[in-house]
Amino acid sequence: MTKIFFAATSMLALTLAAPTLVKAADTPAIALSVDTTQAGARIDRHIFGQFAEHLGTGVYGGIWVGPDSPIPNTRGIRNDVVAALKAIKVPDVRWPGGCYADNYHWRDGIGPKRNARVNTSWGGVIDSNDFGTEEYMDFLDQIGADAYVSVNVGSGTVKEAADWTEYMTASQPTALEQERAQNGHPAPYKVPFLGIGNESWDCGGLMTPEEYSDQMRLYGRFVNNFNADAPMQKIAVGPGGDDTTWTDTVMKTWKERHGWSFDISGMSLHSYTVFEGWPPHMAATGFDEQGYANVLGETLKMGPLIDKQSAVMDKYDPDKKVSLVVDEWGAWYAKTPGSHDGFLAQQNSQRDAVLAALNLNIFARRADRVRMANIAQMINVLQAMILTDGPKMVLTPTYHVFHMYVPFQDATFIPVKYDAGSYTKGAVPLPRLDAIAAKGTDGKIWLSLTNLDPNQPLEVDASALGFKAKSATGQTLTAPKLDTVNDFDHPDAVTPKPISATGKNGALVLKLPPESVTVVELD
Numbered sequence: 001m002t003k004i005f006f007a008a009t010s011m012l013a014l015t016l017a018a019p020t021l022v023k024a025a026d027t028p029a030i031a032l033s034v035d036t037t038q039a040g041a042r043i044d045r046h047i048f049g050q051f052a053e054h055l056g057t058g059v060y061g062g063i064w065v066g067p068d069s070p071i072p073n074t075r076g077i078r079n080d081v082v083a084a085l086k087a088i089k090v091p092d093v094r095w096p097g098g099c100y101a102d103n104y105h106w107r108d109g110i111g112p113k114r115n116a117r118v119n120t121s122w123g124g125v126i127d128s129n130d131f132g133t134e135e136y137m138d139f140l141d142q143i144g145a146d147a148y149v150s151v152n153v154g155s156g157t158v159k160e161a162a163d164w165t166e167y168m169t170a171s172q173p174t175a176l177e178q179e180r181a182q183n184g185h186p187a188p189y190k191v192p193f194l195g196i197g198n199e200s201w202d203c204g205g206l207m208t209p210e211e212y213s214d215q216m217r218l219y220g221r222f223v224n225n226f227n228a229d230a231p232m233q234k235i236a237v238g239p240g241g242d243d244t245t246w247t248d249t250v251m252k253t254w255k256e257r258h259g260w261s262f263d264i265s266g267m268s269l270h271s272y273t274v275f276e277g278w279p280p281h282m283a284a285t286g287f288d289e290q291g292y293a294n295v296l297g298e299t300l301k302m303g304p305l306i307d308k309q310s311a312v313m314d315k316y317d318p319d320k321k322v323s324l325v326v327d328e329w330g331a332w333y334a335k336t337p338g339s340h341d342g343f344l345a346q347q348n349s350q351r352d353a354v355l356a357a358l359n360l361n362i363f364a365r366r367a368d369r370v371r372m373a374n375i376a377q378m379i380n381v382l383q384a385m386i387l388t389d390g391p392k393m394v395l396t397p398t399y400h401v402f403h404m405y406v407p408f409q410d411a412t413f414i415p416v417k418y419d420a421g422s423y424t425k426g427a428v429p430l431p432r433l434d435a436i437a438a439k440g441t442d443g444k445i446w447l448s449l450t451n452l453d454p455n456q457p458l459e460v461d462a463s464a465l466g467f468k469a470k471s472a473t474g475q476t477l478t479a480p481k482l483d484t485v486n487d488f489d490h491p492d493a494v495t496p497k498p499i500s501a502t503g504k505n506g507a508l509v510l511k512l513p514p515e516s517v518t519v520v521e522l523d
């Protein structure tokens with residue numbers, strides 16, 4: 001029988017801003033220990049990267065409104081979006097695609113006169129090219145993020161890409177450097193990440209792994225960085241899902257190169273959470289508990305998938321020089337009813353907040369190989385951080401998870417031990433608890449705890465080895481319903497609430513609300 005009691009108990013003082021009444025857990029507390037005497041890999045901040053493609057209203061409307069817009073903007077870039085993105089410390093933004101990257105010709109988007117083109121990747125709409133290289137770099141500057149530029153392999157040439165990187169990064173007085181200066185930016189841009197194509201096995205040209213490897217050799221050799229202040233890491237196209245033949249061929253090509261010929265620092269992996277295959281048909285809202293469990297069960301396949309691909313990489317790269325870059329991930333549902341077919345618009349619920357935390361934890365546990373990831377996509381597309389409609393803007397539950405996880409950026413992974421328990425719905429068994437810990441760059445110990453069970457709160461009895469925790473303070477994100485969303489009329493339906501606990505004898509009991517994500521700092 002479910003008991004109801006007030007949150008404060010003899011052992012702890014737990015304060016949730018609202019509600020103050022918390023249902024007692026019907027299940028026993030889970031003991032969790034954080035071993036602060038051990039240190040794992042650095043959780044690279046680029047694991048929290050974003051992706052902004054010329055797709056739907058992801059760029060036009062979501063970022064770019066133009067300098068003459070009544071929507072408050074700085075040089076055409078909306079101020080509300082910039083402020084929101086600064087708060088989550090976006091480390092990098094992958095641009096201009098996606099599939100669009102293999103249709104993009106950079107000269108259409110520089111200088112005073114832009115060439116409008118049809119966006120043949122997404123919706124057949126006109127792309128004005130008003131948002132081009134200069135605007136992208138300005139946007140990055142405004143939010144404090146690094147560039148991750150994907151060059152066109154599918155319908156471009158090695159020379160076109162080589163010219164673009166020279167245009168962006170040259171500091172000596174070459175013709176392209178001078179053209180950039182005439183376009184308003186004498187100083188070279190920094191391009192720390194360069195993607196060599198996108199999904200070359202599919203929308204990027206339906207290449208075989210051997211055909212792509214030929215391209216990788218050429219782009220890797222001839223597309224160069226000229227900005228000595230900012231080394232460039234080149235990222236090759238990796239597999240979609242569990243195709244290990246692709247991974248094997250790309251990694252073998254890399255391994256067999258001559259030292260001076262070319263190099264890559266990363267290989268991508270694309271894997272979306274799509275329940276029961278393509279085309280995505282799960283609704284983003286209006287689902288039941290089974291729909292919640294199905295999607296979370298699906299998303300947890302990311303861990304074994306990374307392990308499978310990493311094992312192939314290990315064959316050629318046991319020292320893990322080449323990062324696995326999960327530069328497209330997230331939930332992909334049926335489009336929002338009534339929205340444009342090619343715009344990939346979808347709402348974002350508490351289920352997606354839990355899904356985001358589970359994936360970030362998966363990446364953090366594998367931080368020795370996964371040093372970058374980019375959720376798809378930043379604004380108005382797929383599992384977005386932000387939704388906009390004209391002047392209106394709302395932050396999604398996924399945004400709040402990224403905000404809560406800021407202390408994990410560049411933190412050092414610390415092992416945690418716990419028995420995850422289980423929550424099962426229909427044929428889908430899930431862990432009840434998912435947790436990671438890390439030592440932040442602030443020197444503090446941070447703990448993330450996700451209660452997957454949508455019906456029960458969960459008590460976690462946390463203790464730390466090598467450290468006497470007296471209190472835990474932080475935030476918890478939960479919602480009244482599994483599919484609660486933030487919309488323009490209810491922008492704060494899902495927002496983090498404060499949570500804290502005080503401990504006795506070094507142990508702290510935290511009561512996690514159902515279907516919640518909690519991040520606390522241990523003191």
Ligand code: AHR
Binds near residue numbers: 376
């Ligand atoms: O994110 C949407 C699309 O999904 C990207 O353009 C493509 O790379 C992937 O198939």
